[in-house]
Amino acid sequence: MLNLTYMKKLFCLLSLALLLFATQLQAAERNHLLTVTRTTWWAPDYLVVIWNGSIGCTSKDTRDYVRKLLVEPDAADQDDFFRPTQPLITIGSVVKAVDGVDAKRWSVDQFYAVIDRPGTHRLTLWHPLAENEYEVVFNGTMPAWMTAQGFHPLTCVWKNVHRPGGPVLAGYKSSDAASTTNVRVDNNVDWTKFKTFDYIVQTNDVLAEKELLNKIAENFMKVGMRWVPDNPDIVFSIVKDASQSIDYTYVPKTEQQVMTGSNSKAVYGWKGAYLGSVTTNNYQTVTSGGYTQKTAQTQAYLEVNVLETSRIGEKVAPLIWQMKYNYNYNVQGDVDGILNKAASSVTHPVMLLRETKDSETATRWFYDNISMINVGVILDGATQVIGLDGNSSLVKSSGLRIGDYLKGVNVVRTKSLSNSGPSVYYKGSLTVLRNGQTMTLEFDKVRPVNSYKPMSYYASYTRF
Numbered sequence: 144m145l146n147l148t149y150m151k152k153l154f155c156l157l158s159l160a161l162l163l164f165a166t167q168l169q170a171a172e173r174n175h176l177l178t179v180t181r182t183t184w185w186a187p188d189y190l191v192v193i194w195n196g197s198i199g200c201t202s203k204d205t206r207d208y209v210r211k212l213l214v215e216p217d218a219a220d221q222d223d224f225f226r227p228t229q230p231l232i233t234i235g236s237v238v239k240a241v242d243g244v245d246a247k248r249w250s251v252d253q254f255y256a257v258i259d260r261p262g263t264h265r266l267t268l269w270h271p272l273a274e275n276e277y278e279v280v281f282n283g284t285m286p287a288w289m290t291a292q293g294f295h296p297l298t299c300v301w302k303n304v305h306r307p308g309g310p311v312l313a314g315y316k317s318s319d320a321a322s323t324t325n326v327r328v329d330n331n332v333d334w335t336k337f338k339t340f341d342y343i344v345q346t347n348d349v350l351a352e353k354e355l356l357n358k359i360a361e362n363f364m365k366v367g368m369r370w371v372p373d374n375p376d377i378v379f380s381i382v383k384d385a386s387q388s389i390d391y392t393y394v395p396k397t398e399q400q401v402m403t404g405s406n407s408k409a410v411y412g413w414k415g416a417y418l419g420s421v422t423t424n425n426y427q428t429v430t431s432g433g434y435t436q437k438t439a440q441t442q443a444y445l446e447v448n449v450l451e452t453s454r455i456g457e458k459v460a461p462l463i464w465q466m467k468y469n470y471n472y473n474v475q476g477d478v479d480g481i482l483n484k485a486a487s488s489v490t491h492p493v494m495l496l497r498e499t500k501d502s503e504t505a506t507r508w509f510y511d512n513i514s515m516i517n518v519g520v521i522l523d524g525a526t527q528v529i530g531l532d533g534n535s536s537l538v539k540s541s542g543l544r545i546g547d548y549l550k551g552v553n554v555v556r557t558k559s560l561s562n563s564g565p566s567v568y569y570k571g572s573l574t575v576l577r578n579g580q581t582m583t584l585e586f587d588k589v590r591p592v593n594s595y596k597p598m599s600y601y602a603s604y605t606r607f
Contacts, residue, residue, distance in 0.1 A: 195232035197603040212530035219286035240267035271367030321472035341375040355486040382446040396433030441476035510554035540586035548576040
């Protein structure tokens with residue numbers, strides 16, 4: 144028989160392991176006010192910011208109502224955006240230090256463990272647009288207009304989370320009805336070491352090629368790279384081709400008799416005897432053709448190659464980035480416009496290190512889609528009452544006060560008959576924490592005083 148003490152120890156270890164796994168799983172599923180990742184091609188020893196935490200709201204009427212009821216509105220409540228850092232972090236910034244501690248080789252979980260702690264944190268960052276390292280102050284205190292309907296970015300369900308091209312890998316492939324784009328990247332090359340660039344014109348079509356190359360150059364300069372003709376860190380070149388065919392075909396004129404229906408007429412004999420019927424078919428002449436039909440096909444190809452100049456001359460060409468764009472459509476297209484659009488899509492890989500997301504969800508603090516804001520109660524992120532509408536029947540019936548912490552809502556939806564017909568109202572109780580004591584506040588015959596729709600939140604991510 145197995146030793147009972149041994150079995151107990153084994154059971155404890157298994158329970159601890161399961162608890163640790165559950166805790167890690169919960170941490171992995173939790174949202175964060177800054178989103179970071181690690182790549183092999185952009186400062187591989189450090190974490191990179193792919194979302195800077197800036198959140199906007201589309202419901203102006205709801206925001207204005209919240210501000211009206213706030214006892215002590217602050218600057219954050221006057222802005223339509225929530226920004227957890229001052230100044231705003233540029234997407235793609237490298238996290239060099241957190242609270243004065245070197246963040247080299249930090250894991251993502253290690254960063255979140257520090258930044259999620261309450262209070263203010265100081266981040267030291269680097270981005271090519273800033274040239275030198277810069278500092279931001281992080282503070283996760285939420286404005287009231289954001290949390291009034293139970294929304295909180297740490298607990299909300301973000302929708303449509305999209306990361307173009309990765310972000311772990313800088314390459315991607317996309318297509319539509321007319322074109323395909325395929326980008327390949329050497330993900331073992333650290334792009335943070337590249338500060339300057341130039342391009343090479345390889346054909347006799349100099350002006351057209353320069354026009355495309357200049358569009359690419361503009362996008363590279365947007366992230367702080369400098370265009371220099373002597374000893375650049377990288378050079379890029381293009382290969383282009385285009386063709387268009389247009390055919391005209393004459394369709395001869397033809398006429399065709401088409402039966403459009405028939406008429407029947409009864410025939411009667413002597414003394415009205417029915418003898419039968421005579422059917423006459425109706426015909427119409429339909430004319431078709433007699434015109435010239437135009438058919439067209441447009442094809443375009445653009446290839447962009449980026450090479451690391453310090454490795455030119457090696458046995459293998461130092462190709463570190465390549466895009467191949469193919470356009471093929473049965474229309475007469477603007478070839479120059481198609482190629483210009485393709486060239487304009489060529490960006491520095493760091494511009495793909497950005498996350499988009501939005502949310503229409505809010506954690507309700509009431510019942511049947513009636514949120515606390517619609518019964519005249521404004522809560523902050525910690526569910527503390529920070530604003531009350533004096534006309535609210537809930538406030539009058541329950542005795543809810545500014546400063547109470549809402550800990551629970553028990554609501555029953557009922558109907559009553561009156562001279563005007565059936566009337567829907569709510570009754571129940573609120574569990575609150577007041578001055579350190581838990582209290583139950585009952586209410587009856589409560590109706591919404593407003594009908595503000597849930598706010599729609601979206602994440603702002605671009606700052607280049």
